[in-house]
Amino acid sequence: MDQALNILVARLLAHRFLPRKDPLARRALIDEAFRESLDHRLAGCGLRLLENPYAEYIAVGLAAEMEDWVFGEGENWLSNNMGMPRDAIALLIVVWALIILPKRQRQIALSASDPDDMFGGTSPIEFGDEVAPGIPEEAIYADFGKKLGGKARFSMNLSQLAKLGFINRRNKMVFEGPLLDLMIDYSRLAPRIINGALADLLKIDAAAVEAPIED
Template structure:
């Protein structure tokens, strides 16, 4: 087991991300003793394995107690260790909200529908819905039209999108952006989703609901038939 643990740790460090279907990853997710030893070894270096049952990959991240020593090591607090500027992080959050949030809704809906229709005693052990069947992408041109100017303009937008693709958060093909192996696993859904749905998205929807009333109040009242405005 020692050799397998060394191999898995080394591959995670070298490749940054591994598919759940990998034999050693599957063992780490299913073998409690193997996972406990893996967690202990990673914790000794300030790291932890990150995974969720809906994601198709696993990766490494900083242990929670290492946040301040790593991100607060300089004169100012770093927002990431990947070299992303602030507008790059903003673009990453936007892409996560557009791709992962809808995907997760479809995955949860499939799981709930499957539970309602279960008639066998082992139905709960079936794998959760993942993959391209529930994932979606976004148009690069549409994304720029909606957010490009707020994210630094065309040059900054393209540069940051290229960085995200190189890091493995997204893939780009023919002006179409899709989920990369890291997008769903390195961002904590339980923390970010409520902030977007109950925070930013809620504010946006409230603004949109208020716009028609404000617009109607701003419009001049129609002039009765047969009269002119001067009258």
């Protein structure tokens, strides 16, 4: 088990994310003893496994008790450790709301018909462009671009989000990237968006989107 753990942790750190269908990633999701050892190994480095049944990938992130040590610098609090400026973070939240909220609604509807065996066998949770279709870059810019720094900044920030793995760009369309559904806490952010400032702008139906509790 130790060798398998070493390989999985090394691959997660080197590649930043792994598809959940990867044999070791799948083992971490269904093997209770292996998962406990993995959590213990990551906790020893101030990290935790990032995963949820609605995400196609797994990754690692900071443990909660490490956030002050990493993000707190004197009187300033870093918004992220990826070098993203504030307008890039704002764009990330907009893209997350446009892609992940509708995707989660579709996945919940699909899984409601067969709630058993979320991880093994034929999973009711589906992934891909069918449940998370792309959004035209021009449409995002038309609604939010001028508020996020204009054309040049918008294009630059999209490129940065793609480079970091949050989105994929194909044919002037924005698609979900490996980290988009992992690096943002859905259970905390979704209610704020659904009931907050973006609700009217995004025309989100609060009754149709429920925020599940995530690990």
